[in-house]
Amino acid sequence: MWRNCVRLARRGLGRGAVLRPDPTVSRCGVSKDYALPNSSWSQGMMDLYSRFLEMCKDGTWKRIPSYSNSVDHIPGKAFWGVHSKYQPQLWQTINMDTEGVGFEYAMFLNPSEKRMVCLFQPGPYLEGPSGFAHGGSTATIIDSTIGSCATFVAGRVMTANLSINYRNPIPLGSVVLVDSKVDQVEGRKVFLSCHVRSIDGQTLHAEATALFIRLDSTKSLQQQMSCQ
Numbered sequence: 001m002w003r004n005c006v007r008l009a010r011r012g013l014g015r016g017a018v019l020r021p022d023p024t025v026s027r028c029g030v031s032k033d034y035a036l037p038n039s040s041w042s043q044g045m046m047d048l049y050s051r052f053l054e055m056c057k058d059g060t061w062k063r064i065p066s067y068s069n070s071v072d073h074i075p076g077k078a079f080w081g082v083h084s085k086y087q088p089q090l091w092q093t094i095n096m097d098t099e100g101v102g103f104e105y106a107m108f109l110n111p112s113e114k115r116m117v118c119l120f121q122p123g124p125y126l127e128g129p130s131g132f133a134h135g136g137s138t139a140t141i142i143d144s145t146i147g148s149c150a151t152f153v154a155g156r157v158m159t160a161n162l163s164i165n166y167r168n169p170i171p172l173g174s175v176v177l178v179d180s181k182v183d184q185v186e187g188r189k190v191f192l193s194c195h196v197r198s199i200d201g202q203t204l205h206a207e208a209t210a211l212f213i214r215l216d217s218t219k220s221l222q223q224q225m226s227c228q
């Protein structure tokens with residue numbers, strides 16, 4: 001399947017090709033959960049997913065679905081309030097309609113540990129150095145995982161700072177575990193840290209720290225999203 005994905009991606013990325021979502025699947029307004037197993041998932045991804053599902057049974061962990069707009073699906077505070085009509089425009093997730101070519105991932109939340117983990121299998125569209133994930137795609141999955149964790153504890157947040165040390169490249173098609181946790185909350189500031197490791201835990205791919213700021217409830221969303 002992985003080879004098929006690579007072939008598919010190479011065909012799609014040929015000279016003059018335009019990247020388009022699968023026209024048979026509407027991206028907006030359809031409640032498709034992208035964080036469910038599909039045929040592009042490797043055995044390693046499936047095994048890890050099953051292990052986390054098992055840990056969900058006693059309520060310690062919760063599986064986080066991933067819709068085109070996923071804010072509503074993170075357990076925790078009711079954070080969007082009166083601005084809910086703006087959600088779809090503000091928070092698109094990083095899903096792609098063609099399975100296996102981009103971000104294949106599933107997140108699990110441990111509420112008592114304030115910890116969010118993400119099982120991540122990067123596809124061929126995310127290539128940076130030949131055969132390896134682009135650093136920007138690694139930053140994206142870290143930001144999304146840490147951001148989901150911050151959202152769980154603080155509600156409406158934005159990344160103010162994200163600092164990443166890249167330690168070892170991530171092979172495309174491999175599976176890594178993005179493990180993030182809240183270290184400290186000071187008023188509107190949420191400090192978090194994150195490690196990205198291979199599933200056997202032997203390889204540290206990246207480590208990161210981040211600061212998220214809870215948006216100021218006295219300002220309108222438009223004010224906060226416009227240039228300040």
Ligand SMILES: CCCCCCCCCC(=O)SCCNC(=O)CCNC(=O)[C@H](O)C(C)(C)COP(=O)(O)OP(=O)(O)OC[C@H]1O[C@@H](n2cnc3c(N)ncnc32)[C@H](O)[C@@H]1OP(=O)(O)O
Pocket residue numbers: 070071074091143144145147148151157158159160161188189211213214215216224
């Ligand atoms: C599915 C749902 C899960 C979602 C996951 C997706 C995660 C993806 C998240 C993102 O990618 S967000 C997009 C990238 N981030 C941005 O575009 C943010 C751009 N920056 C801003 O909009 C504002 O700067 C920000 C909202 C972060 C803060 O503006 P505010 O006006 O609300 O805060 P203010 O400037 O008053 O600062 C509040 C405090 O934070 C501190 N602060 C702000 N930015 C900082 C910074 N960069 N570094 C250190 N400290 C910072 C600031 O000094 C101050 O400290 P004190 O209260 O102690 O005085």
